[in-house]
Each structure stands twice: as structure tokens, then as C-alpha cells.
Amino acid sequence: xxxxxxxxxxxxxxxxxxxxxxxxxxxxxxxxxxxxxxxxxxxxxxxxxxxxxxxxxxxxxxxxxxxxxxxxxxxxxxxxxxxxxxxxxxxxxxxxxxxxxxxxxxxxxxxxxxxxxxxxxxxxxxxxxxxxxxxxxxxxxxxxxxxxxxxxxxxxxxxxxxxxxxxxxxxxxxxxxxxxxxxxxxxxxxxxx
Numbered sequence: 001x002x003x004x005x006x007x008x009x010x011x012x013x014x015x016x017x018x019x020x021x022x023x024x025x026x027x028x029x030x031x032x033x034x035x036x037x038x039x040x041x042x043x044x045x046x047x048x049x050x051x052x053x054x055x056x057x058x059x060x061x062x063x064x065x066x067x068x069x070x071x072x073x074x075x076x077x078x079x080x081x082x083x084x085x086x087x088x089x090x091x092x093x094x095x096x097x098x099x100x101x102x103x104x105x106x107x108x109x110x111x112x113x114x115x116x117x118x119x120x121x122x123x124x125x126x127x128x129x130x131x132x133x134x135x136x137x138x139x140x141x142x143x144x145x146x147x148x149x150x151x152x153x154x155x156x157x158x159x160x161x162x163x164x165x166x167x168x169x170x171x172x173x174x175x176x177x178x179x180x181x182x183x184x185x186x187x188x189x190x191x192x193x
Contacts, residue, residue: 082122099124
């Protein structure tokens with residue numbers, strides 16, 4: 001990769017940018033949820049949760065979740081995918097949302113309470129240092145946040161550490177085919193948003 005395409009953020013700088021950007025998100029229905037989820041899925045969620053949709057896909061749809069599974073949603077944000085996963089795994093399963101932004105975790109907990117979701121947990125932490133023991137989950141999902149991590153190798157090692165043998169990773173994300181101008185690469189708003 002040439003200097004013109006390399007990110008200039010350290011892990012800590014990138015984390016700060018992401019934390020500040022996503023911590024300031026206010027629920028404003030932009031129609032993202034309606035483009036990614038079915039009407040039936042949206043009907044199960046509190047409107048305040050769907051108004052915060054920031055994802056790029058619907059990883060729960062492809063995760064082949066089963067009753068009793070333990071699911072980890074990496075970069076869970078307002079909790080849409082965590083909550084949908086909790087519904088699919090049922091009361092014998094569990095959905096854990098991991099996010100590094102306390103403001104998002106507060107919103108996610110509020111959404112879970114509004115749904116009465118008892119098999120949900122939201123925890124604070126970074127995807128590169130998942131605060132769970134090895135082999136803790138059957139399925140890891142993520143929706144539009146892996147691209148925000150600067151240390152992809154560390155991230156994927158952590159994901160595979162917490163997955164049980166035979167576990168699955170399903171994620172939706174963006175990739176760049178080519179290079180971006182230096183002005184974009186050095187712009188904090190462009191990086192996080």
C-alpha cells in the first residue's frame with residue numbers, strides 16, 4: 001500500500017474518533033433500517049432502535065442462528081442486530097452486544113428494556129480485546145464496524161479466540177477497491193462516517 005492509501009491513525013486515535021462520532025449519534029430515522037430489515041423484523045423492535053440504524057447489511061439473516069446459541073454482536077451500537085439475534089436464539093440462548101461507546105450501550109440497554117428482552121447483555125469493550133473467555137460464543141456477527149478497526153489481524157484473532165470450535169462469523173461491511181485521496185484518509189469525519 002502506498003503512502004497515499006495508508007491510514008494515518010494509531011489504534012488509540014481511531015478508537016477516539018469512533019467513540020466521539022458514534023457517541024454523539026441521535027436517533028433520526030434515515031430509512032436505513034427499512035432498507036436492510038424486513039417489515040416483520042422491524043415490527044419486533046422499538047422505533048427508537050430502528051431510527052438509529054447505521055449498519056450496512058443484515059448479518060442476523062445469514063447467521064443461521066439456532067435456539068440456545070450464544071451470539072456476540074461486535075460493535076453493537078444501538079442494538080438492532082443484538083435484539084434480533086436474541087429473538088432468534090430464544091430464552092435458552094443469549095445475545096451479547098459489545099460496543100466501545102458508553103452512550104451507545106445506554107441506548108441499546110434502553111431498547112432491550114423496551115422490548116422486555118431478558119436474554120440480552122450489552123458490554124463495553126473493544127473488538128480487539130473482547131472481554132469474554134475463549135470459546136464463549138457459537139456465532140459472532142458484525143454490521144458495518146470491522147472497517148473502523150485499524151488492527152484487523154488482532155481483531156480476527158480475538159474473534160476466533162471467543163468462538164467455540166465450529167463457530168461462525170457473519171458480517172456485513174464496506175471495502176475499498178482502489179485508493180482514497182490523502183484528504184479523505186486524513187479527515188476524521190470521513191474515517192468514522
